[in-house]
Amino acid sequence: MSHAAARSLVAAVVVVVVALEVAAVALVAGVAPIGQPVLYAVSAVVQAVAGATIVWNYPRHRIGWLLVAFALFGALFADAALSYGSRGYVEGWPGATQAEVVSLTSWVVAGLGLDLLFLLFPDGRYLSRGWRWVPVVWFLGAVLAVPGWALNPRLGKSLTGGVNPLAADAFPVEPAFAVGTVLICCSLVASVVAVLVRFRGSRGVERSQLKWVMLAGALLVVVLPISAALWTAWPPIQYGPALALPLLPLAVCVAIVRQHLYDIDLVISRTVAYGALTGVLSATYAAVVLAVGAFVSSPVAAATGALVVAVAFWPIRTRIQDAVDRRFRRARHESRQVVAEFVERLRRGDAAAETVEDALRTAVHDEALTLGFRSGAATYDVRGRPQQLEPVPGRRITSIDAGQQVITLVRHRDADAQLVGEVADAGRLALEIASLQVELRRRLEELDTSRSRIVAVADEERRRLARDLHDGAQQRLVSIGLDLRHAQHALNGSAPAEVDRTLDGAVAELGNAIDDLRELAAGLRPASLDQGLGSALRELAARSPIPVEVRDVPDRFPRELEAAAYFIACEGLTNAVKHASADRVVLRFAREQDHLILAISDDGSGGADARRGSGLLGLIDRARAHGGSLTIDSAHGTGTQLTARLPCE
């Protein structure tokens, strides 16, 4: 059957059920109280709609069809038939009493729906082939119980007319009814056992689904016997089954269609807790009223009882809830415990806030739980790396707020929504600290990036300046010098000797100016750096006032790295000459994995300290700007060694 056809069919059945129930209520109106027919009508309609909802979503789901079919059966053979019988008896319609008999016997068949529901829920399949015999037993029981009850003279007491017109002496009704009922009960018990067996072996979604049905079943188990016991003693209890029965189809529907939206453990715990609370408070009230009423008037006793109950409400509620949580929501209890312990270790300094993600994963038993920390417009993981945190099928994102601000996003299983919220609440301190750390780390990274950028820009600027000096100012001075020489030549001895001397002097000054500019440019950024670190350093060594030994200069590196190494060497050398009164400096290179190591050792006075003077600080900055580091080893009297480690990948 196609999806659309299935939907049309269940919609039609729902319409029929509603029509039948409306008719049933209308028929009874005027001849009998309509309270019970209305409640049973509601019950049948709820079951039909619940089944239809399942079919609407999953057209092939047997449970949906089961609910719909038995809702229709109940509407027709139990409710409509009973109403027809009641009204027909008054109006003298044909077959009225027979309809009543059918209605009062229908439970034998209707109960099979419950039997099958327990056996087939939640996936519409038997646990194993052996369980197929359970409904067969019911069927055999029904074959005996239906005639055993329909033909039974005792049924007459329940009929409006008081006499069962179908009563037959020829058929052994009592033995048939007794054996049939036993078989039916056995089948029902077996179906309940099937649910329990299924529950024991279940996990995850199936377990939650079974819990829904078991909760509704447990309520029925409580309500139905109480209703039966008090059926005649306290007539209002007759509404009980009608109110309780729709719970089962509702639970089935929620379990199959919307299971992930609700936390069944929470529902169970709340139900049990408030049930117990009601019981305890009622008993307290009754006891107080009885005890106090022995001494004073009953209004005072009632007021005292109310007061005691009001005062006891919160403490009792809290205790009961705790006890129930421990029993029914062990997962939640243990999860909170795990997180609370983690926060405690964090307080003591035994745990790092960065491990909060692991703690939450352990707490909710979900290795794929992911935390995202908001900083600016982006999201970062717990180690400060940017990440995209999107919902994926079966997982959603919950945001944890501090004040007005979202600090953390948690991506978790849909089913864990409630649990994650509570666990995150317990671990809020850890989340806030982790969030601040991520923020701090990101800021530091930004700082490093901007430092590198500044150094790179400054280096490029030096390079540009040096080139401008060479190609601009120096060239111009050379051509002016040439002009002067030409003028001198043109004068050709005709000018006074003084003019000749002046021109010679001017040209000599130009030469000095060019030398100065050359030195300046070399200091800004030696052109020899274009030819590699080796040539630049050898040139630097040649210019140095003290002997400088350059050892093991490695091959070419990226331009920025060579500039960094060069300026570190330069500054280190200046330092050795100026401050350490060294006689000799050694520049040594080495390559360790992906780092270029540059060591500058002198034999000077030592005692260098980065906190005094900006030279060494500048070196440290430069090394860090390239993601490297610089260590200063300088005891008094033993010389100084600067060691720069620069990453070169």
Place this chain on the structure above:
Amino acid sequence: MRVIVVEDQALLRDGLVRLFTDKNHDVVGSLGDTNGLVELVTATEPDLVVLDLRMPPTFTDEGATAARTLKADRPQLGVLLLSQHVDRSSVVDLVAKPGFGYLLKDRVFEVDEFIDAAQRVAGGGSALDPKVVSALIAAHDEGPLARLSARERDVLSLMAEGLTNNGIASRLFLSARTVEAHVANLMTKLDITDSDERHRRVLAVLSYLRATH
């Protein structure tokens, strides 16, 4: 002497052209970059090409590249490189060739010395700027050059500049005999067999520098 001047800065190019013209040399062509240089050399058969080291398009070592091309086809052609600063590695393979010179640009202020150097290069000799020489020597402070005394290094530098023993003697205010003794000593220290021919000595030294680079 027939000269071609290749220099990208117009003012400087004109100044160089005038300098040679003033000294009665024949400037047979001038260019702003190395495009068409080989054709111009073929057409005019000059004795000397004066080249700026850094020229368009990249302003790195176009002059050295052009010098290499020219010397490959015409080993006899004199090539004189000019630059603003010492660029050792661009020229290290060229310095040992006969008829090659490398001077800083401001050497042109000493017009007579400059013209001397240019003529020496045009005649198959060498002319290296003292700063170039000291950069070359500084690059080898780990090798056998470390065994030379300060005075011997001075002598070697001047030899490398292309000066004769007499020239070295007058530059250093020493007697010619003393200079000869220094030359003999440093040749021994450098394990270079001496010969009478002056350029051979220089070239030997420069070859040595290049070989140990």
